Amino acid sequence: MKKIFVVGLGPGELSQTTGRALDALRESQVIAGYTVYVDLIKDQFADKELISTAMKKEADRCNLAVDQAVLGKTVSMVCSGDAGVYGMAGLMYEILHARDLEQDIEIEVIPGITAACSGAAVLGAPLIHDFTVISLSDLLTPWELIEKRLECAAVGDFAICLYNPSSVKRHDYLQKACDILLKHRAAENVAGYVQNIGREGEVGVVMDLKTLRDTKVDMFTTVFIGNSQTKNFHGKMVTPRGYREVQEKVDE
Amino acid sequence: MKKIFVVGLGPGELSQTTGRALDALRESQVIAGYTVYVDLIKDQFADKELISTAMKKEADRCNLAVDQAVLGKTVSMVCSGDAGVYGMAGLMYEILHARDLEQDIEIEVIPGITAACSGAAVLGAPLIHDFTVISLSDLLTPWELIEKRLECAAVGDFAICLYNPSSVKRHDYLQKACDILLKHRAAENVAGYVQNIGREGEVGVVMDLKTLRDTKVDMFTTVFIGNSQTKNFHGKMVTPRGYREVQEKVDE
Known part of the structure; x- marks a missing residue:
């Protein structure tokens, strides 16, 4: 089954990120996120395809990530803090549902430290x-x-x-x-x-x-x-x- | 200044723990906590002095940890989930206050993923x-x-x-x-x-x-x-x- 990780990075530096979250990023071919967060990690994950969009473009970002997953790539959508607290996990499920792709793509939410x-x-x-x-x-x-x-x-x-x-x-x-x-x-x-x-x-x-x-x-x-x-x-x-x-x- | 880390381990396995939390455990000479959580980590931190007490003995545990810190040892008090959500961070501050040791011992709370x-x-x-x-x-x-x-x-x-x-x-x-x-x-x-x-x-x-x-x-x-x-x-x-x-x- 095709896969999207929605990953909470925690606050600031990657020392505040869990091993499980870092493993998901390593496993992924594509990393998507708000420009500021993608910039934070891009040096450590230089071999990945990066998708970043501006603030308030959350739905665009999710749709772009889903498009990549449809092609068969493993995608991580990164969020600061926790993916499940005002994060992207909910919108990702909503968009998968709206696009009728729930049977094709599995979402795994990886929690992070929220503010x-x-x-x-x-x-x-x-x-x-x-x-x-x-x-x-x-x-x-x-x-x-x-x-x-x-x-x-x-x-x-x-x-x-x-x-x-x-x-x-x-x-x-x-x-x-x-x-x-x-x-x-x-x-x-x-x-x-x-x-x-x-x-x-x-x-x-x-x-x-x-x-x-x-x-x-x-x-x-x-x-x-x-x-x-x-x-x-x-x-x-x-x-x-x-x-x-x-x-x-x-x-x- | 003497130091106590109050460390949230997150849920279950150490892959759900942040790098910062693991660094604090490595820096410590003593690790204190509820028996179940200390058992979880004792193999990976076999060189540490371990203090574990049963459930509902939270105040005893904090006092034993403070006693070790008074001796000049760096102590980590571990909790499951987050140290600051129904965790030991609050009681540790309260006990340090009650024992009038706030000027001698610094507490650093290291957050974890709460349930x-x-x-x-x-x-x-x-x-x-x-x-x-x-x-x-x-x-x-x-x-x-x-x-x-x-x-x-x-x-x-x-x-x-x-x-x-x-x-x-x-x-x-x-x-x-x-x-x-x-x-x-x-x-x-x-x-x-x-x-x-x-x-x-x-x-x-x-x-x-x-x-x-x-x-x-x-x-x-x-x-x-x-x-x-x-x-x-x-x-x-x-x-x-x-x-x-x-x-x-x-x-x-």
């Missing part, structure tokens, strides 16, 4: 307990639904990780999101953000929710809001495993 | 859009809060990933959780589960929410419930990137 996990590691341990991941991009999702999810995440006292917190067109979305959260959470609720995870210029900052509201972040930023129990230990954001006190845990 | 991501890859692409991760274990969290979070996740139309869906004592918790979700979601809402992710006997099954309610799963299972838009494409669970139709995406 929720890699960013959390930079800040400390904000996502130790139940959490939600929400994208603030309203390109394909109505803003009203994003607001509703923020509201639900706030009421449920989830730790929250926000992807795509800002862009040129959406410069005030993080502020709007924090205003929704602040209806249900204290101004002192621990929060933080990480820029350029796993890349040059990686910076993690821990603050409170009120301060986050008035902070400008860029599109290379992942934002974290703790639950009501999250602590700021000397600049590290630490969510307890549960709702008992630490002393009980130390003594258990 | 939400590795299980999603087995089922297809259930977590492509906004999602929540909820543990059904009420060992350290009141059941009322777990119920509230399930309710919020259902109302917000999140894709949902459930950790610890069952145990000997909690054999009916998945059923109770599904009953809460079914108050807000259709019986046909796509759902699924994965057993033994990345290990021998890995099985992924896609079904609907009503069927999931009446399914018995074990403690080595991770459960997925799609959002209202999630599709079942020939046994693969696929959540669209947004709330527009696939045709628009294919044409974009």
